[in-house]
Amino acid sequence: MNLEILAYPFIFAAIYFEAFFLVTLLSAPAVASRKRTASTNTPMVAMIVPCYNEEQTVSGTAESLLALDYPKDKLRIVLVDDGSTDGTASIMDSFAHHENVTVIHQKNQGKHVALNAGIAAAEDAELIGCLDADSFVDASALREMIGGFDDGRVAASTAAMSVHTPRTILERMQNAEYIMGIACRHILAAVNGIYVTPGPFSLYRRDVVVELGGFRNGHNTEDMEMALRIQKAGYAIESAPLARVFTKTPRTVPALVKQRTRWTTGFLRNMLNEYRDMVGNPQYGALGLLVLPLGFLAILGGIMMFFLVIYQLISQGIQMLMITSGVPVAYTLSTMVPTFANASWFYLPVSIFALLGFVALAGSILFMVVGKNISKTPAQLSVGVIAYMLVYGLIAPFWLLFSVADVATDNRRAWK
Amino acid sequence: MSLFTRNALIALLITVAIIGTVLYAVNFLNQQRVAELRSIEDQLATDTLSIETQFALLEEAPCEDIAAGTISQEVGGVGDKLAYAEERAGANDPEVLRLKERYTLLQIRDYLLTKRLSETCGVNPVVALYFYSNVPGECEECDRAGYALSYLRQTYPALRVYSFDYHLDLAALRTFISVLKVHDGEFPAFVIQGKPSYGFTSLEDLEKAFPKSLFATSTTKASQ
Numbered sequence: 001m002n003l004e005i006l007a008y009p010f011i012f013a014a015i016y017f018e019a020f021f022l023v024t025l026l027s028a029p030a031v032a033s034r035k036r037t038a039s040t041n042t043p044m045v046a047m048i049v050p051c052y053n054e055e056q057t058v059s060g061t062a063e064s065l066l067a068l069d070y071p072k073d074k075l076r077i078v079l080v081d082d083g084s085t086d087g088t089a090s091i092m093d094s095f096a097h098h099e100n101v102t103v104i105h106q107k108n109q110g111k112h113v114a115l116n117a118g119i120a121a122a123e124d125a126e127l128i129g130c131l132d133a134d135s136f137v138d139a140s141a142l143r144e145m146i147g148g149f150d151d152g153r154v155a156a157s158t159a160a161m162s163v164h165t166p167r168t169i170l171e172r173m174q175n176a177e178y179i180m181g182i183a184c185r186h187i188l189a190a191v192n193g194i195y196v197t198p199g200p201f202s203l204y205r206r207d208v209v210v211e212l213g214g215f216r217n218g219h220n221t222e223d224m225e226m227a228l229r230i231q232k233a234g235y236a237i238e239s240a241p242l243a244r245v246f247t248k249t250p251r252t253v254p255a256l257v258k259q260r261t262r263w264t265t266g267f268l269r270n271m272l273n274e275y276r277d278m279v280g281n282p283q284y285g286a287l288g289l290l291v292l293p294l295g296f297l298a299i300l301g302g303i304m305m306f307f308l309v310i311y312q313l314i315s316q317g318i319q320m321l322m323i324t325s326g327v328p329v330a331y332t333l334s335t336m337v338p339t340f341a342n343a344s345w346f347y348l349p350v351s352i353f354a355l356l357g358f359v360a361l362a363g364s365i366l367f368m369v370v371g372k373n374i375s376k377t378p379a380q381l382s383v384g385v386i387a388y389m390l391v392y393g394l395i396a397p398f399w400l401l402f403s404v405a406d407v408a409t410d411n412r413r414a415w416k
Numbered sequence: 417m418s419l420f421t422r423n424a425l426i427a428l429l430i431t432v433a434i435i436g437t438v439l440y441a442v443n444f445l446n447q448q449r450v451a452e453l454r455s456i457e458d459q460l461a462t463d464t465l466s467i468e469t470q471f472a473l474l475e476e477a478p479c480e481d482i483a484a485g486t487i488s489q490e491v492g493g494v495g496d497k498l499a500y501a502e503e504r505a506g507a508n509d510p511e512v513l514r515l516k517e518r519y520t521l522l523q524i525r526d527y528l529l530t531k532r533l534s535e536t537c538g539v540n541p542v543v544a545l546y547f548y549s550n551v552p553g554e555c556e557e558c559d560r561a562g563y564a565l566s567y568l569r570q571t572y573p574a575l576r577v578y579s580f581d582y583h584l585d586l587a588a589l590r591t592f593i594s595v596l597k598v599h600d601g602e603f604p605a606f607v608i609q610g611k612p613s614y615g616f617t618s619l620e621d622l623e624k625a626f627p628k629s630l631f632a633t634s635t636t637k638a639s640q
Contacts, residue, residue, distance in 0.1 A: 015434055020427035027419060191420045286420045323559045326619040327567045346452055346497060350445055355438045 004353045007308055010301030011356045017294055018363035021187045025370065030190040034241065034374055038140055039147035046076040046122030046206070047129040047142075050114035054133035055087040057248060062095045064136040069143060076125060077101045078118040083108030088133075111199075112215035112222040119206065119214060128206045130223075131245075135200040136164060138244035145203045148238030155208040155235035156227065157243075158185050158194060159201040160375035164246035169387045170256065174249045176368050176384030177392070182241055183371035189239035193286035195295070196224040197237060201245035208235060219273075220413075221266025228275045231287055241374040257399045262413065264403035267295060272407070299400050306397030361389060449501045450511045456494050460518050467525045471532065479537030494519055495579060507550055517586050523578045524592050530576060542575045542630045544568075545607035547582045547598055555603035561616035562604075568623070572630055 024030055047065050051058050058079070065077045077100055079092045089105060096103045104117050119128055127149065131137065141159060148157040160182045163175035188194045197204070202223065209215070209226070212233060218225020227237060250256040271279055271292060279296070281288035324332045365385055372381055406413065498519060501512050533539045546565055548558040562579070569577045580589060582603065598605045602614040608625045616622065623631070 012431065012435065016427055016431040019430040019434070020423055023423045023426045023430070024419075027423060029419065191423070193420075285418070286424075289420075290424065319559075323563045325560070327564055331567050331570065346449055347500060348445070350442060352438055352442050355441060356435065359434055359438065 003308055003311065004351075007301075007305055007353065008356075010297065010305065011353075011360055013294060013297050013301065014360040015356065015363065017290070018360065018367070020290065021184065021367065022363075024187045024190050025183070027190060030187060033186065033190065033239070036147050038143040038242070039150075040143075041146055041150075042071050042074045043126040043146065043149075044074050044076070044124055045070065045127045045129060045142060045146075045203075046078055046118070046125035047131055048078045048080060048115055048118030048122070049131050049133050050080045050082055050111045050118065051084065051088055051092065051133035052082040052108065052111070052114075053084045053086045053088055055084070055091055057134040058088055059091050059094075060136055061131060061133050062092075062101070064138075065131065066095075066098065066101075067139050068137060068141070069139045072100050075100055075142075076122050078104065078121050080104045080106065080114040080118045082106060082111065082114040110217055112217050115222065116214040119209060122206070125206050127203055128209065129201065129203045130197075130199065131201050132199045132247060134164075134248040135161075136246045137201055138246075141201065141240075141243040141245055142203075144243035145238075145240040148240055149203075149205065151236065151238070153234075153236045154205070154238045155230045155233075156197045156202055156204045157238040157240050158189075158197050159203075159243040159245045160241050160371075160377060161198055161200050161245050161247055162375070162377045162379055163249050166249075166379075166384070168251060169383070169391065170251065170253065171249055172380075172384035173387035173391055174256070174384075175379055176381055176388045178247075178249075179371040179375070179377055179379060179381065179384075180364060180368045181371065182375045182377070183367040185239040186241045186371075186374060188286070188291065189237065191286035192231070192236045193291045194237040194239065195227055195231070195287060195291055196221075197227040197230075199223045200247040201243070204230075208233075219266045219269035220262050221270065224263075224266055225270055225274075228270060228278065231284060232275065232278060241371075242376065244375060244377060253395060257395065257402065258413070260396070260399035261402040261406065264299065264399055265406050265413070268299070268403060268407045271296070299404065302396055302400045303404065305393075306400075364388070446501075446505045449497075450505060450509065453494070453497060453501055453515045454511065456497075457515065457518065460494070460515075460522055464518075464522050464525055467522070467529050470529055474529075474532060474536060479533070479539070513584075516581065516584060520580060520584055520586055520589055523580070524588055527576075527578050542572075542626060543609065544575065544577045544626070545596070546577060546579045547593070547603065547605040547607075548579065549582050549603045551583060554601070557616040558604050561606075561622070564616070564619045564622055567619070568626075575626070575630055 047068075049058070049061055049065070054061075062077065062079060065075075068075060077095075077098070079095060079101065081089045081092050081104065083106060092103045092105075095101045102121055104114075104121060106114065106117055115130055118130075122128060127146070129142065129145075137159075145157045145159060148154050162178050162182070163171050166172045166175040185194055199222075204226075208230065212226075212229050215222045216225055216229075230237060250259050278284050278288050279292045284292075368381060368385055368388075371377070372379055405411070494515075498512065498516055501509070502516075505512055507513075527543065527545065530539075530541060530543060534541070544565065546561065548562065549555040565577050565579075569575055580592075582593070582598070582600070582605070596607050596612065598607065598612055599614070604614070604616050606613045606622075606625065609627060611625070613625055
């Protein structure tokens, strides 16, 4: 039996998802969203920065908030120290002299509790922004996001995240992925299919968050849980592709795997427990019928493709070793290196599997380019795209496997 | 119809179109491969005629006027291409089968001419006939044997190797097999310098079946 057949449903789903994205990108709501200019409205906004042991970055985060192009009397900055054990608390206190900055100290209770403390301290705010303490907003980001709230159904808006000064291959790979995420959220917003309001920077209507009971732990993914709760309550989530925010990302493979394991585990636990009824439910439109089911399929497909590739490599390796055993290695190597003499289109290894895989990969690259263009993110994509193509597939299966194992065994990992 | 429903349906059509295009492209490429093989048919026919003509000339012309190498360079690689096309288009593709039959005929004719040259003119090339089977489970060692022979052919240009699918439905091949007395069911089978042998254990053992002169006098490609 040719095991490639097992991969076809997942490749079909990937291409279908990309085709849906492309069609939606060109549809009227998405076009209108891209034409939207920065708002001149200035509702009262509170920017909340929950923080635990971020002494390296919190200062830059606060500085970027102070530099926002927004009237100071309409902008409150709430820095919440969630019981940090490093120098975070004193750094936060050094910003307390700013008229519109409030610093809150609490014992360590988790990010969601810190966010709720910030919301409670900003009673006069119409909108609340949540910004991770390792992220830095562009000066125009807030104005870009506010326009989305002109529609009364909109309860939240997401920003255009990319990696802050990506240098290493791993950071550049994540940058390409994040920039693709900008395009994805922009497109999904057109059909109200966003299922996560990312922590680095998202803006919420305060009364809706309060009405829904504030942030919860949400299986260590409070941003995803809040977005799902907003969707379940019948509100909409917008996306502002020009609201640029730059965030720090894991710099080592184990750290990246740990972060993504938390994200994926959070998705699975939310989906299998509190929000199970949303999956496949036509009441939630694109989110229920397409986005959430494909989330499951992506996890399953990622794991299956990984094992399939491993199996193929091992079985072909063994077969090759058996066939070539006894024949000088130099001859075998010479037959493996293509030369002009034996180069011919006749031997092109073109198969249905390879071509469909190529189409799916080309689609991903297309959305990276779209994400960069619609957000005008200043990024050098080429290295990141190459790294994404070559490295991502080698690392992702690990966090997918760890996540499935954690959910299956009810293993709870610490956030940090 | 909602935007989501409309886009979902359009996306489905696009996906089906993409998959259809991919299927068509792969099929088209396979057909082009077969067409490429077909284009060699003319060369196969020319080579076959050439061999027959040399047979006739052998009756009248002195030995030194007869070329030793008879299968042209264009046709030389057809065996590899046939194997690849067989893998892609399937062993039962009628076009592949037809070309395989013609190529088999050409190989038999070439072998016979080589043998006649050897008898009449004292030319003594080292010849190996290799019989394999494509029937699943019938020849576990055929891939190894074929690879070892490829190595020997590449390394020792003086060696002439002719490969035959034992079960190819071709009257001339059946006769050839019965003349050589190659048993059915024992694969891989070799006829080296006229002596049949069966099975493959290692390259080392296979080399023992060849005359030492092959290894002593051949200019190896590896050393070039």
